[in-house]
Amino acid sequence: MQLDFSGRPDPEAVWTQARPETALDVAAATARRRILDGVNPSQIAVLVDRHKIGLAVERRFQRLQMEVCSVCVPNPETDRSRKRGFWRLDSRLKISTVHSFKGWEADVVVLLLPSGAPELVHVALTRTKAVIDVIAPPGIAPPDRWTVRSGRELLPLFPPAVQKQGRASPSRGRPSPRGHAAAPPAA
Numbered sequence: 062m063q064l065d066f067s068g069r070p071d072p073e074a075v076w077t078q079a080r081p082e083t084a085l086d087v088a089a090a091t092a093r094r095r096i097l098d099g100v101n102p103s104q105i106a107v108l109v110d111r112h113k114i115g116l117a118v119e120r121r122f123q124r125l126q127m128e129v130c131s132v133c134v135p136n137p138e139t140d141r142s143r144k145r146g147f148w149r150l151d152s153r154l155k156i157s158t159v160h161s162f163k164g165w166e167a168d169v170v171v172l173l174l175p176s177g178a179p180e181l182v183h184v185a186l187t188r189t190k191a192v193i194d195v196i197a198p199p200g201i202a203p204p205d206r207w208t209v210r211s212g213r214e215l216l217p218l219f220p221p222a223v224q225k226q227g228r229a230s231p232s233r234g235r236p237s238p239r240g241h242a243a244a245p246p247a248a
Contacts, residue, residue, distance in 0.1 A: 072186070072189050072190070072191055072192055072193050073191060073192045073193070073208075074192075074193050074195075074204070074206070074207040074208065075192070075193070075194045075195070075207065075208045075209075075210065076195050076197060076203035076204070076207045076208065076209045076210075077091065077194065077195065077196050077197065077209075077210050077211070077212055077214075078197060078198075078199050078209070078210075078211055078212060079196050079197070079198070079211075079212035080198065080199065080212070081176075081198055083212055084173055084196050084198070084212075085117060085118055085121045085173075086121070086212075087196050087212035088107055088118060088121075088171055088173050088196050089118075089121055089122055089125055089127070090212075091171050091194045091196065092105050092107060092122070092127065092154060092169075092171055093125070093127070095169050095171075095192070095194075096127075100168060100169055100192075101152075101168075102127070102128070102152065102153060102154040103150070103151060103152045103153060103154070103155075104167050104168035104169060105154045105155065105167060105168070105169045105170075105171065106154075106155040106156075106157060106162060106165070106167035106169070106170050106171070106188065107122075107154065107155065107156045107157075107170075107171045107172075107173070108157055108158065108159045108162055108170055108171070108172045108173070108181075108185055108188065109133070109156070109157075109158055109159070109172075109173045110158065110159060110173070110174075110175050110178055110181060111158065112133040112134055112135070112137045112158060113133075113135075114133075114173060114175075115131060115132070115133025115156050115157065115158060116131075116133045116134075116135065118131075118133075118156050118173065119131045119133060119156050122154065122156070127154060128152075128153040128154065129153050129154050129155070129156050130151045130153040130154070130155050130156070131155070131156035131157070132156070132157045132158070132161050133156060133157070133158065137158075155167065159172070159181050159184050159185055159188070160184075162188050165188060166188055166189065166190050167188065167189060167190065168189070168190045168191045168192065169189070169191065169192040169193075169194065170185050170188050170189040170192070170193050170194070171194045171195075171196065172185040172193065172194070172195045172196065173196050174195050174196060174197040174198070174201065175198070176198050176200070176201070179201060182195060182204070195207075196212070
């Protein structure tokens, strides 16, 4: 896959392989990692291809006690109420479809890439200022020169009970200074 960065600085580009059944957890862990690294949640946008996926991401993040501002609704053709409440200065992490985020930018963009839609990577690149984290299903090759990792590398960001279950549940870790659950101690 060839990508054109003409006129823009090269963002940090990370490609994470995750099975579809773990993709939401990997997206949450990716956002949590960026927050623990000092990125303000208001400067993180999680982009999806459909509202239905966005609603699932929103529920997963809320279960992890991560505050979100989302434009995703069950009936996007008729319900635009959340889009009016979605604004740049909101302090919460943003969740949106790639196309609804048109005209916006965030320091960090986390893209949940569905199978068969690699063109969304290029669109998401136009929405990031500094970092793009793509969560992709196995079988889609990453672009040249991207950092590649496995979704399993992010599991230490979840409390031990979540790691055993293999999926996210409400965070019961000790609070960190930023108000988010701290990563569990190394084994």
